[in-house]
Amino acid sequence: MDQDSRAVCEQLDRALVESGMSQAAFAAALGTSASRFSTYRSGRTRPTAQFFLRAGRIAHALHAAREYRIMTAPATAAAIREASDDDWAWRMLLQGRDHLRLLLRRHDGSEAAWEAAPATTGRAGFDTLLAVLTAHEFEAAGEEPPEWSRAEALAEPWIPEHPFLDRDEIVEQTPAYLARANIFVPARDLMTA
Incomplete structure (x- = not known):
């Protein structure tokens, strides 16, 4: 050699x-x-x-x-997979997304941690949602999304149950980029404190 x-x-x-x-x-x-x-x-x-x-x-x-204890796409997918319930899975998803936002604001190359393709969360809805949110955050920051985040739309609509909204209200309040992936989640449920 x-x-x-x-x-x-x-x-x-x-x-x-x-x-x-x-x-x-x-x-x-x-x-x-x-x-x-x-x-x-x-x-x-x-x-x-x-x-x-x-x-x-x-x-x-x-x-x-x-x-720095920053979540990556693989770490976020693992946390969702290991979550004891859907509420915790959502928290892990949004925490990972918030960590991605932090890395994208740094402009120092650290967002490359999110180029690492994650393993499955074990649920098609969460897999696609993680990919779509990741692509959306990269695009919002003016960056090219990672290849793995170019997910196909779900074959069937995924409308997670909501404590206050009915299905029509959920669909109406879903951002367009999620609706294109056949995922229906109100925009306010994607906000963090």
């Missing part, structure tokens, strides 16, 4: 460690398989320059997010 190939392998190993994730989770966060990532790390296959740079940038951002 030549010197440059060895350096690429070493940098990918460092990126994996810095990410704080398992090889499978980090590979998925980068949009590839664990086996493909393994071939990059061993030097059997050469990654593209874009993949190589992206792996380092995202790993660094994930590390910084962990140090």
Whole structure:
């Protein structure tokens, strides 16, 4: 193996460690398989320059997010998946979204932590909602949304139950960007204190 190939392998190993994730989770966060990532790390296959740079940038951002206790897309999805009830899942979703907003305001590259694709929340509605909210926040900040956040609309409308509003009121009060994804949540329920 030549010197440059060895350096690429070493940098990918460092990126994996810095990410704080398992090889499978980090590979998925980068949009590839664990086996493909393994071939990059061993030097059997050469990654593209874009993949190589992206792996380092995202790993660094994930590390910084962990140090500052900032939620990332993978952490938000895990918190939703582990939530004991829907109320807690919503809190985790909105907390993650608020952390993304904070990172996007910094303009220092730390928003790359949200480029890491999350695993499933275990519920199609929350998976799509997390993707749509993420894309919306990136677009609102004038940034290109991560690839993973380009979600297809749900096949069936998702209208979570509401304590005060009926279905028609929920639909009427849903922002257009959510309605396009076939998700119906009143705008006020997306606000945090």
